[in-house]
Amino acid sequence: MTSNPAxxxxxxxxxxxxxxxxxxxxxxxxxxxxxACKEWNAVPDDGMNFxxxxxxxxxxxxxxxxxxxxxxxxxxxxxxxxxxxxxxLPGQQDTGERTDFRWLMESDVCKHCTHAACLxxxxxxxxxRTEFGTVVVQEDICNGCGYCVPACPFGVIDRRxxxxxxxxxxxxxxxxxxxxxxxxxxxxxxxAQACPTESIQFGDLDELRARAQERVDTxxxxxIPQARLYGADESDGVGGLxxxxxxxxEPEVYGLPPDPVVTTKDLPEMWKKAGLAALAxxxxxxxVFGSGS
Amino acid sequence: xxxxxxxxxxxxxxxGERRMVPPAKFTxxxxxxxxxASPWEKEIPAYxxxxxxxxxxxxxxxxADLTGRPALRRASRITAFAGITVSFGALVKDLGRPxxxxxxxxxxKPSSPMSVGTWILTVYGPLAGAAAAAELPLPGVLGxxxxxxxxxxxxxxxxxxxxxxxxxxxxxxxxxxxxxHDAHRHLPFVFVGSAAAASGGxxxxxxxxxxxxPARRLAVGGAVLELAVERQMEQAMGLTAEPLHEGRPGQLMxxxxxxxxxxxxGAMLGRRSRVLSAVSGxxxxxxxxxxxxxxxxxxxxxxxxxxxxxxxxxxRLQRRG
Ligand code: SF4
Numbered sequence: 001m002t003s004n005p006a007x008x009x010x011x012x013x014x015x016x017x018x019x020x021x022x023x024x025x026x027x028x029x030x031x032x033x034x035x036a037c038k039e040w041n042a043v044p045d046d047g048m049n050f051x052x053x054x055x056x057x058x059x060x061x062x063x064x065x066x067x068x069x070x071x072x073x074x075x076x077x078x079x080x081x082x083x084x085x086x087x088x089l090p091g092q093q094d095t096g097e098r099t100d101f102r103w104l105m106e107s108d109v110c111k112h113c114t115h116a117a118c119l120x121x122x123x124x125x126x127x128x129r130t131e132f133g134t135v136v137v138q139e140d141i142c143n144g145c146g147y148c149v150p151a152c153p154f155g156v157i158d159r160r161x162x163x164x165x166x167x168x169x170x171x172x173x174x175x176x177x178x179x180x181x182x183x184x185x186x187x188x189x190x191x192a193q194a195c196p197t198e199s200i201q202f203g204d205l206d207e208l209r210a211r212a213q214e215r216v217d218t219x220x221x222x223x224i225p226q227a228r229l230y231g232a233d234e235s236d237g238v239g240g241l242x243x244x245x246x247x248x249x250e251p252e253v254y255g256l257p258p259d260p261v262v263t264t265k266d267l268p269e270m271w272k273k274a275g276l277a278a279l280a281x282x283x284x285x286x287x288v289f290g291s292g293s
Numbered sequence: 294x295x296x297x298x299x300x301x302x303x304x305x306x307x308x309g310e311r312r313m314v315p316p317a318k319f320t321x322x323x324x325x326x327x328x329x330a331s332p333w334e335k336e337i338p339a340y341x342x343x344x345x346x347x348x349x350x351x352x353x354x355x356x357a358d359l360t361g362r363p364a365l366r367r368a369s370r371i372t373a374f375a376g377i378t379v380s381f382g383a384l385v386k387d388l389g390r391p392x393x394x395x396x397x398x399x400x401x402k403p404s405s406p407m408s409v410g411t412w413i414l415t416v417y418g419p420l421a422g423a424a425a426a427a428e429l430p431l432p433g434v435l436g437x438x439x440x441x442x443x444x445x446x447x448x449x450x451x452x453x454x455x456x457x458x459x460x461x462x463x464x465x466x467x468x469x470x471x472x473x474h475d476a477h478r479h480l481p482f483v484f485v486g487s488a489a490a491a492s493g494g495x496x497x498x499x500x501x502x503x504x505x506x507p508a509r510r511l512a513v514g515g516a517v518l519e520l521a522v523e524r525q526m527e528q529a530m531g532l533t534a535e536p537l538h539e540g541r542p543g544q545l546m547x548x549x550x551x552x553x554x555x556x557x558x559g560a561m562l563g564r565r566s567r568v569l570s571a572v573s574g575x576x577x578x579x580x581x582x583x584x585x586x587x588x589x590x591x592x593x594x595x596x597x598x599x600x601x602x603x604x605x606x607x608x609r610l611q612r613r614g
Contacts, residue, residue, distance in 0.1 A: 053323045060325060070322060121467060123408035124393075125400040143396045144389015147407050150331035150468035150596060159332045159389045171389025252603045255322030259606040263469050264404055270463045270477045277462070277481035278455035280518075284489060285352035285451070288510040289360050 003234055005114050009129035017133035018183060020109060020192065020200060020243035021208040023215060024254075025227065027105040027199040029055055029069055034107075036194035037067040040179065044160075044167050054103075060255075061108055063160035063174040067191050070254055072104040106254045107191070107200055110135070110156045110176035111231060112242030115262040118148035118157050118175075126173070133205070133242060134178040144171040153238065153260035178242070205242060212246060224248075230256065237261030319607065321599040328469050330596035336383035338589035341461045342491065342582045343383070344414075345484060347376030348458035349492025349515070351421055353508055355451035358444055365508060367428045368499035370447060372492070374425035377418050377457075384414075406463040413456050420450035458488035465592060471533040471602060472595035473588070479526030480588070482518060487581040489515025490553055494577025497560060497570045505570065509560050512577050516557035519584065520550060533601050536591035545587030552580030 006014035037043065046064035051057050054071035061068045112134045119127040119135050126142035129135060137157075148157045157175040164170045179189035187193070192202035201208060209232050219227035226248050231241030237260050251258045321327070331337075354369035356362075385394050398415070402408040427443025430436070462484040466477035473480075493512025497505055523546075527534040537546050559573025595601040 051323075056323075062329075072322070117469065120404040121407065123400070123402065123405045123411060124396040125402070126396070141393075141396055141399075142390070143393035145397070145407060146332040146387070146389065147405070147468075149329050150470045150473075150592075152329065153469040155326060155328040158329055173389075250320065252320045252327070252599070252607075253322065255325055255327055255599075257327050257602055257606055259610050260469075263467050263474055266474070266477055267404065267406075267463075267467055270406075270466050270481075273478055274456075274459040274463045274481040277459040277485045280482065281349070281352070281455040281458055281485040281489060284514050284518075285349075285356060285511060288507040288514065289356035291510070 003114055003239060004133060005116075005129055005239075006131050006133040011129075011131045014131040014133070016204040016206070017242065018178065018203070019112060019133070019205040019208055019241075020178070020189070020202055021212050021246070022107055022109070022243065023199050023201065023212070023246045024104065024106040025199075025219065025224075025246055025248060026197045027069070027107055028197055029071055029103070029105040030196060031058075031069050032194040032196060033067045033191035033200055034058065034065070034069055036190040037176070040182070040190035041066065041177070042168070043174075044162065061110070061154075061156050061158075061175070063158040063169075063172075066109065066174075066176040068108045070104075070106045070108055072106075072249075072253060074102050074104065074249075075100075104248055104253070106245065106247070107195075108254070108256075109191070109243050110178075111154055111238070111244070112176075112178060113262065114234065114239030114242065115264070116238075117151040117153060117262045117264055118173075120262070120264040120267075121147045121151040123147060130180055130183075132178070132180075132183055134180065134183075135242075136177045136180050137173055137175065139169050139172050139174070142172045144173065146173070148173050151263055153257055153262065176243075209244075212244065216246060237265070319600055319603045321603060325599065326597050327599045327602040328471075328596045330593045331468070331470065332389075333387055333589075335586075336387040338586040339582075340380040340383045340387075341465075341484070341589065342487075342585040343376040343380035344461055345458050345488030345581060345585070346491040346495060346578070347373045347380065347421060348417075348454040349488040349490075349511065350376065350495065351417075351424070351447070351450040351454040351457075353492055353496055353511065354424060355447045356507055357504065358447050360507075362500075362504040362507075365496055365500040365504040366447075368496055369492070369508075370421075370424045370428050370443075372495050372499070373421045373450065373454075377414070377421050381414060381418060406460060406467050410460050410464055413453060413460060417450060417453040417457050420446045420453065423447075424450050455485070458485045465588070468592075469602075470592045470596045471605065472530070472536050473592040475530045475533040475605075476526055476588070479522050479529065482522040483526060483584065483588075486515045486517075486519030486522060487584045490519055490556070490577045491515075491581035493560070494556060494574035494581070497563075497574025498578070502565070502567055502570060509564070509570075512560050512574070513557045516553045516560075516577060516580070519581075520553060523550075523584075532604055533595055536594040536598075536601070537587065540594065542587045542589075542591035542594060545583045545590065549580045549583035549587055552576045552583060556580055 056071045116135045162170045192200040231244035234240035350369040350373035357366035397411040423446035426439040459481045462480035465473040493508045496508030556573045556576030563569030
C-alpha cells in the first residue's frame, strides 16, 4: 500500500497517487521530454550555452528547466553492454582499437517527495499538495521569498530570473507540476507522452513501483547488478519519491544526493533548541538588571 | 565525464586551523552542485543582524524602564524600533515579488520558520514601535497617550523579543543547505549570544556611563556565549564546518571572533571611560554583524560545493551499513 500524501494533506477520497518512473536504462538522450515540457508548460528559454559536458548543455533543473537530461560518459571497464548506441556503423565488427565507453543518460525532474521540504517551508501556502499527491506552486500566490530553494534536498526548485514584464513569472518559484492541468483531463504529462522509449513512465505510483521492481529483478537476472531503484523506498529520508528512478550507478554520479533527508524532520529539535536559547536570553536579560548597578 | 574530485586545497597559513575530518574522495556530476544555494542576498544576513540587535535592545529597554534608567531606556527603545523597521524593509526587498508580501499573512504554518517568523514580527514590530513612540516629545493628548502605552508596550515587546532573536537560527537551519542544517543544535545559542552582544554594545555607544551597567553585562555575557557555543558548534559539525574557515566566510568569522572578544574585553575594562565603552560597544556591534554574514555566506558556499552534500550523506549510509 502506497502512502497517500494527498489524504494526509486533507483531500477527501483522493484519486490514486500519480508519479513518474524514469527507467534510465532505456533513455537514449533524445531530449524530447525537455522540449515537450517547455512547449506544453510555456517555460521560457533560459540561455543557449555550450557547457562542454557531453551532450548536456542544459546544466541543471531550475525555474525554467523542469526536465533535464543528463549525460555521463564512463570508461567501458565498469560498463555493461546494454545495446545502447555505439560509435561506428551498425553491425560493423569491433576492431578493438578505440577505447570503449558507456553512456549513462537520465532525465531528471522534480521528485514530488512524499515529505516535501519545499512545501513544508513555504510561508504563503503557494506550494501545495494536489489531490494526485504531487507538489505544485500556485504562481498567483508565491511572493518569491525563495525559502523553498535551499530547502529542496535535490536542488530542483528555483526562483525565476529575467526581465519583469518580458519573461513571465519573474521572481516566482517554479518547477515541474507533473502537468497538473493535463492530469485533470486524464492526460499523460507531456514529457512521458513524448518519450519514445518509455524511459519516462507515468501512472499510479503503486503500480509503477511494482513494475520498477520487476524491471530491476529482470536486470539483475540478466547480469546487471548495478541496476538499482532510487526513491522507491518509503522508509528513506523523504518518505519515498513520487518521481523515482532506475539508475545504473551510484546516485551522485547522476548528481543526485545519495541519502536525501527532508530538513523538516529535524524541525521539532530546532524549535526546541530555539526555545531554550530564547529562554536563556530572557534569563540573561533579567539577570543583568538584577545584579549590581 | 563524472569527476572524482579531491578536496580543495587548504589555504596556506590559515592561522593553523586544523582539518576536522580526513580528506574524502567523492563523485559528482561534472562538479556541479547537488543543491541550490538560497537566492537570498545581503538583505537576509542584514536582517538577521538587525533583528537580533532590535530584540536585545527591547529587553534592555524594558529593564531600563523598570529600573529607572531613562537614558538607557530611550536609546534601547529607539534602537529596537529602528532595527526592526530596517530589517523588515530588507526582508520585503529580498522577495522576488515584494508587492505580494501580504501573502505571508494568508496562512500560519508551524512547519515554515518563515511563516512563524513573519507572525512573530507582526506582533513584535508594532509593540517596539509603540515603546519607541513613548520616547518622542509629542505634545498634548497624543504625548500623554504614547507615554502611557510606553511601559506595557515595551514589556510586551521584551516578552516577544527573545523569539525574534532565536527563530532566525531555525530559519537558516531548516534547509538542505549543509552548513546551516548541521548547525541546528547550536545556532540558536550563537544567534542569541550575538543579539545580546550587539544590543549591549549599541547601548554602550549610545547611553551615558552611569546607566550602562546592565548593558555592559549583557554584552559581555552574550559575547562569551557566542564565542563558546560557536566553537562547540564547529566541533560538532565535522566536514560541513569547513566553509566557516575558508574564503570570505572564513574571513568574516575570524573578524567576528576578534571584534567580539576585543569588544567584550574593552567593555569590561572600560567601566569608567566613555570613549573605551563606546569603542568596545561598536566593536561588539560589528562583531555581531560579521557573525551573521559569515554564517550566511558559509551556508551559501556549502550548497554550491557538492562535496558538502555527497560526502556526509555517503558517510551516513556507510554508518548505517
Ligand atoms: S524534489 Fe524538491 S521541489 Fe520537488 S517536491 Fe521534493 S523538495 Fe519539492
